[in-house]
Amino acid sequence: MGSSFLQANSLALWLFSLFALFTFTEGEKLLVIPQDGSHWLSMRAVVQKLSEKGHEIVVVAPEVNLLLKGEKYYKRKTYPVSYTQADLDIGFQKFSRNLFKKVSFPLTIFQEYWNNMYIINLFFENCESLLKNREIIKYLEEAHFDALFTDPALPCGVILAEYLFIPSVYFFRGFPCSLEHAICKSPNPVSYIPRCYTVHTDRMSFVQRAINLFANSFETTLFKTLYNKYQDIASEFLQRDVHLPTLYRNGSIWLLRYDFVFEYPRPIMPNMVFIGGINCEEAKSLTPEFEAIVNNSGEHGIVVFSLGSMVSEIPMKKAMEIAEGLGTIPQTVLWRYTGEVPPNLAKNTKLVKWLPQNDLLAHPKTRAFITHAGSHGIYEGICNAVPMVLMPLFGDQMDNAKRVESRGAGVILNIIEMTAKDISNALQAVIYDKKYKENIQRLSELHLDRPIHPLDLAVHWVEFVMKHKGAAHLRPAAHDLNWVQYHSIDVIAFLLAVVLLALIISLKCCLFCCRKCCGKGGRVSKKSKSKSQ
Amino acid sequence: MGSSFLQANSLALWLFSLFALFTFTEGEKLLVIPQDGSHWLSMRAVVQKLSEKGHEIVVVAPEVNLLLKGEKYYKRKTYPVSYTQADLDIGFQKFSRNLFKKVSFPLTIFQEYWNNMYIINLFFENCESLLKNREIIKYLEEAHFDALFTDPALPCGVILAEYLFIPSVYFFRGFPCSLEHAICKSPNPVSYIPRCYTVHTDRMSFVQRAINLFANSFETTLFKTLYNKYQDIASEFLQRDVHLPTLYRNGSIWLLRYDFVFEYPRPIMPNMVFIGGINCEEAKSLTPEFEAIVNNSGEHGIVVFSLGSMVSEIPMKKAMEIAEGLGTIPQTVLWRYTGEVPPNLAKNTKLVKWLPQNDLLAHPKTRAFITHAGSHGIYEGICNAVPMVLMPLFGDQMDNAKRVESRGAGVILNIIEMTAKDISNALQAVIYDKKYKENIQRLSELHLDRPIHPLDLAVHWVEFVMKHKGAAHLRPAAHDLNWVQYHSIDVIAFLLAVVLLALIISLKCCLFCCRKCCGKGGRVSKKSKSKSQ
Incomplete structure (x- = not known):
C-alpha cells in the first residue's frame, strides 16, 4: 500500500514536471521587422526579454546593416540588398556632412525635407528587397507567426502584417509631426498641441497659434510626400489599392516612447501605451x-x-x-x-x-x-x-x-x-x-516614480497581442466612420435642413394666413366702400 | 579585531533597522472624503492598502451613514447631521419603491431626474453639515494633510481640497453622462461616443447619431441642474464666486473604474488612470x-x-x-x-x-x-x-x-x-x-490580462500625488484656454478677416484698374466717335 502510494506520488510529480516543462516551452512565435540604427537599441531589449520568457523570435534584417546583428536571443533571417556596407557608410557620412550646411529660411525647410527623404529613400531599398524576395516571403507565410512586432517609422512591417494576416504591435517614438495621433483618431487640437518644426510649447501666443494652425494644414501632405513610394509598393505587393494610413490603423497596440515629463499632456487613445525611458538601463560600473x-x-x-x-x-x-x-x-x-x-x-x-x-x-x-x-x-x-x-x-x-x-x-x-x-x-x-x-x-x-517599468509594460503588451490575437477591444469605432460622419457633418446638415424647412413652412403658413386675413379684410372694406358709395 | 568587527557589524545592523523603521513609518498624511453606499466598497480597499504601507489616514464621515464604519486602517472623524438612521433607512426605502413605478415616456425622463436628485439632495445635507462644522474644519486646517482622496460624484471633497489648498486624487466610476471627459478636456465626438440614457452603442445609425447630438446638448445643463446647490455652497464656503467644473479640474489624478472590455474605446487624457475591476477580490471559500x-x-x-x-x-x-x-x-x-x-x-x-x-x-x-x-x-x-x-x-x-x-x-x-x-x-x-x-x-x-493589478495602480497614484504634491506635469494646457481659444475660433476669424480683406483690396484694385482702362477706352472711343462724326 505504502509503495503504491509512493509510486502514484512519483507519477504525479513526473506528470507535473512534464506539464511545467510544456507550459514553459509553449511560447508564442513572434516576427520582428525592426528599423536599423538607434531605433533598434530599445526594441532589442524588449525582444531579449520576450526571448527569455520562452517565445520564439525571428528578426528579419537586411544583409547590410548598421546595428541589426545576430544574437542568441533570436533567429535572424537576412535578405540580400542592392548596396554594400561601404555604400551605407558613405551614405551616412554624406548625410552627416549635410547637417552642418548653413542655409537660411525658407531653404531650411527644403534641407529638412531632403534630410528626411534621404533616410527614407535609403531604407526604402531595404523594404523593396524584402517584399520582392519570394523565398523569404514564402518562409514567413509558412512559419505561422502569432504576431508581428515592428518599428512603424517606415511601413515595411505594417505591409507585411497585412499580407500575413497577423496582428501587430508598433514600437517607436512617433512619426514626424505626431501623425500617429491622426492615424489613431486621437484628437489633436491646434490650440495647445504644438505642430512639428514650429518649436512652440503647449502655451502659445495668438500669433503662434495662427502659425500652428497653418503648419497643421501641411501634415497630411507631409505624410503623403514622405511615404508615397511605400504606398505604391504596398499596392503592388498586396495586389490592391492601398491607403497607407488605413493600413497603419490595423496596429493593435502602439508602444510609444512617450512620457509626460517630456511630452506635453494631450488627448491619447486606449491602444497607445507609453514606454518613454525604456532605454534607460540600470547603470553598470565603468571600465x-x-x-x-x-x-x-x-x-x-x-x-x-x-x-x-x-x-x-x-x-x-x-x-x-x-x-x-x-x-x-x-x-x-x-x-x-x-x-x-x-x-x-x-x-x-x-x-x-x-x-x-x-x-x-x-x-x-x-x-x-x-x-x-x-x-x-x-x-x-x-x-x-x-x-x-x-x-x-x-x-x-x-x-x-x-x-x-x-x-x-x-x-x-x-x-x-x-x-x-x-x-x-x-x-x-x-x-x-x-x-x-x-x-x-x-x-x-x-x-x-512609475507603477511598472516601461520594459515590463512593453513585454506585457506584445505578449497580450500574441495570446489574444490582437486587441480589438481597444480599437475605437471612429475607424469605421468617414470624415463627414466622424465630424457629424451629415447630421448637422440634416438638422439644419429640417430647421430651415420648418422655418420656410411656418413662414409660408403665416404669409398664407396673413393673405387670407388681408384678402378678407380687403373684400370687406371694398364691400363697405361700395355700400358707403 | 574579530570582536570589534562583530561590534561594527551589529552597529551597522542596528542602524539599518532604525533606517528601515524610519522609512516604514515615514508615511504621508492622507485625508479621505468618501461617498456613502457601494461607492465606498472599492475605495475602502485602496485606503486599507495605503494604511498597510504606513500612511496616516483620516476618513471624514457623517455620524449617520450606511457603510462608512470605523476600521483599524484609518482614524475616522465624524460630524453630526440633521437626520437620524431611521430617516436614512426610510429615505432609501422610498427611493427603492419609486424605482418600480410604471411611467411612460417622456415622464421617464422626469422620474430619472427625480431619482438622481433624490440621492444628490440626501447627501447634500451631509456636505452642508461638514462645511458648516467649524470645529472639524479647524481640525482639517491644522492637520496639514499631504493630499485629499475623494469620490467626486458629489463635490464636497473637491471643495475641501480647494479650501485646504492640497492636491487631490479622485476615485469613482464617472459622472452621469461622462462629464468627467468634458471637465478633463478629453474630446468627446458625438459620432461614436454614445451619450447617457440613449442606450446606444459606439456603432450608431444616422438617426441614432442625430439623437446623440441632440442628447449631447443637454449635458452641460444637466450638470448645472444636478450640482446647482453645491456651486452655491462652494461659493459661500470659499467666499468667492465658484465655477464648479473649474474646481473639478484641479484634481491631479482621476482614478476611473473603467476598463475597455466594458467601456467603448474613446479619447482619454494622461491624468486619467483606469482601474476598472478593482473591486474583484480574489475569491474566498464559501461559508x-x-x-x-x-x-x-x-x-x-x-x-x-x-x-x-x-x-x-x-x-x-x-x-x-x-x-x-x-x-x-x-x-x-x-x-x-x-x-x-x-x-x-x-x-x-x-x-x-x-x-x-x-x-x-x-x-x-x-x-x-x-x-x-x-x-x-x-x-x-x-x-x-x-x-x-x-x-x-x-x-x-x-x-x-x-x-x-x-x-x-x-x-x-x-x-x-x-x-x-x-x-x-x-x-x-x-x-x-x-x-x-x-x-x-x-x-x-x-x-x-493586465500588467498590474488595479488596486496596486490606484495605490501607486495616490502615493505619487502625496509624494510629489500633485501631478502638474499631466495637466493639459487646454485648461488655460477659454472656449474661443480652445477651438481656435479667434485665429480662424482673424485668418478669414485677413483673407477677406485681401480679396476686397484685390477686387478694389482690379476694379480701379478696369475703370482706368475702360475710362481711357471710353474716352478714346468717344474721341474716335467724334472724329468719325
Whole structure:
C-alpha cells in the first residue's frame, strides 16, 4: 500500500514536471521587422526579454546593416540588398556632412525635407528587397507567426502584417509631426498641441497659434510626400489599392516612447501605451579606463558630450569652435567623436570613439550632458537627472530640445551659428545655475516614480497581442466612420435642413394666413366702400 | 579585531533597522472624503492598502451613514447631521419603491431626474453639515494633510481640497453622462461616443447619431441642474464666486473604474488612470451554509441574483412574477432579497438577506448572474466569466446593461414590463446558448490580462500625488484656454478677416484698374466717335 502510494506520488510529480516543462516551452512565435540604427537599441531589449520568457523570435534584417546583428536571443533571417556596407557608410557620412550646411529660411525647410527623404529613400531599398524576395516571403507565410512586432517609422512591417494576416504591435517614438495621433483618431487640437518644426510649447501666443494652425494644414501632405513610394509598393505587393494610413490603423497596440515629463499632456487613445525611458538601463560600473578619467576630474566633475551615432564627423572650423568652448570650463569633457582631432583641443577634453553614455550620465560626478537632443539621449539625461546643453541637428530634435528647455532643464544652442563663447556660457549656466539641476532632478523623480517599468509594460503588451490575437477591444469605432460622419457633418446638415424647412413652412403658413386675413379684410372694406358709395 | 568587527557589524545592523523603521513609518498624511453606499466598497480597499504601507489616514464621515464604519486602517472623524438612521433607512426605502413605478415616456425622463436628485439632495445635507462644522474644519486646517482622496460624484471633497489648498486624487466610476471627459478636456465626438440614457452603442445609425447630438446638448445643463446647490455652497464656503467644473479640474489624478472590455474605446487624457475591476477580490471559500447550497445544486449548478444594496423590497406583484420565472429553471437560485417572501416561491429558489456575491460568482457551478447592472456587479460578472441577465433600475445601469448586451455577454430585461416567461427565456438563453459563456469568457480573459493589478495602480497614484504634491506635469494646457481659444475660433476669424480683406483690396484694385482702362477706352472711343462724326 505504502509503495503504491509512493509510486502514484512519483507519477504525479513526473506528470507535473512534464506539464511545467510544456507550459514553459509553449511560447508564442513572434516576427520582428525592426528599423536599423538607434531605433533598434530599445526594441532589442524588449525582444531579449520576450526571448527569455520562452517565445520564439525571428528578426528579419537586411544583409547590410548598421546595428541589426545576430544574437542568441533570436533567429535572424537576412535578405540580400542592392548596396554594400561601404555604400551605407558613405551614405551616412554624406548625410552627416549635410547637417552642418548653413542655409537660411525658407531653404531650411527644403534641407529638412531632403534630410528626411534621404533616410527614407535609403531604407526604402531595404523594404523593396524584402517584399520582392519570394523565398523569404514564402518562409514567413509558412512559419505561422502569432504576431508581428515592428518599428512603424517606415511601413515595411505594417505591409507585411497585412499580407500575413497577423496582428501587430508598433514600437517607436512617433512619426514626424505626431501623425500617429491622426492615424489613431486621437484628437489633436491646434490650440495647445504644438505642430512639428514650429518649436512652440503647449502655451502659445495668438500669433503662434495662427502659425500652428497653418503648419497643421501641411501634415497630411507631409505624410503623403514622405511615404508615397511605400504606398505604391504596398499596392503592388498586396495586389490592391492601398491607403497607407488605413493600413497603419490595423496596429493593435502602439508602444510609444512617450512620457509626460517630456511630452506635453494631450488627448491619447486606449491602444497607445507609453514606454518613454525604456532605454534607460540600470547603470553598470565603468571600465577602468573611464573610471580613471572620471576620478581624475576632481571636484569639478565631468561633462558628457555626444552627437549620436549618425554624426561621424564635424567640419573642422566648427570642431575647433566647439573645442575652444569646451576648453573654457574646469570640468573634464568626454567627447564621443570619430572625426579628425581639432588641433586646439584643450587638456580637459578627452576624445573617445565610443562612450558608455548611460553609465557615465549615472555617475555622481557628471555635471552636464551635451547632446544632439535625440529622444534616447534625452531620456537618459532625464533618468539620471543631468542638465543638458542641446544642439539639435534634424528631425524631431529641435522640438525635443524645446521641450527640455521649456521645463528649465537645459539650454539650446544653434549648432550652425554658435560660437565658442556661446558653448562656454551654456555650459556655465547648466552647471552653476542651480535651477537647471533642480528642474531636471524634479523631472527625473516624476519620470522614475512609475507603477511598472516601461520594459515590463512593453513585454506585457506584445505578449497580450500574441495570446489574444490582437486587441480589438481597444480599437475605437471612429475607424469605421468617414470624415463627414466622424465630424457629424451629415447630421448637422440634416438638422439644419429640417430647421430651415420648418422655418420656410411656418413662414409660408403665416404669409398664407396673413393673405387670407388681408384678402378678407380687403373684400370687406371694398364691400363697405361700395355700400358707403 | 574579530570582536570589534562583530561590534561594527551589529552597529551597522542596528542602524539599518532604525533606517528601515524610519522609512516604514515615514508615511504621508492622507485625508479621505468618501461617498456613502457601494461607492465606498472599492475605495475602502485602496485606503486599507495605503494604511498597510504606513500612511496616516483620516476618513471624514457623517455620524449617520450606511457603510462608512470605523476600521483599524484609518482614524475616522465624524460630524453630526440633521437626520437620524431611521430617516436614512426610510429615505432609501422610498427611493427603492419609486424605482418600480410604471411611467411612460417622456415622464421617464422626469422620474430619472427625480431619482438622481433624490440621492444628490440626501447627501447634500451631509456636505452642508461638514462645511458648516467649524470645529472639524479647524481640525482639517491644522492637520496639514499631504493630499485629499475623494469620490467626486458629489463635490464636497473637491471643495475641501480647494479650501485646504492640497492636491487631490479622485476615485469613482464617472459622472452621469461622462462629464468627467468634458471637465478633463478629453474630446468627446458625438459620432461614436454614445451619450447617457440613449442606450446606444459606439456603432450608431444616422438617426441614432442625430439623437446623440441632440442628447449631447443637454449635458452641460444637466450638470448645472444636478450640482446647482453645491456651486452655491462652494461659493459661500470659499467666499468667492465658484465655477464648479473649474474646481473639478484641479484634481491631479482621476482614478476611473473603467476598463475597455466594458467601456467603448474613446479619447482619454494622461491624468486619467483606469482601474476598472478593482473591486474583484480574489475569491474566498464559501461559508458551510452557502457551500452546502451550491453542492446540493447538482449538475445544473446555481444562479446568483441580486439587485444591489439599494433595493430592499420589490412590489409583491413583481416579486411573484420574478419568483414564477425563477421556478422554471433547473438551477438553484440564490436570491438576495430583504422584502416580504413571495408566496409562489419555487423550491429551487433560496432567499437570503445577504450573499457573498464575488465568491459565489467565482464558483465553477455558477451558471448565470441576475443583476441590476451596477458597475461593481458587472465587473464581478466579468472577472468571474459569468453570463448575465440584466435588470437595470436607474442612473448609469441602463447604459451599463447595453454595453454587456452589445458584447453578447448578457440579456437585458425591462424590470417594469418583464413577465415570468421573459425571465425564464432570458435565463435559458444565457445558460444554454454557448455563445454567452464564450463571450464573457473572452471578455474575462482580456480584462484579467493586465500588467498590474488595479488596486496596486490606484495605490501607486495616490502615493505619487502625496509624494510629489500633485501631478502638474499631466495637466493639459487646454485648461488655460477659454472656449474661443480652445477651438481656435479667434485665429480662424482673424485668418478669414485677413483673407477677406485681401480679396476686397484685390477686387478694389482690379476694379480701379478696369475703370482706368475702360475710362481711357471710353474716352478714346468717344474721341474716335467724334472724329468719325
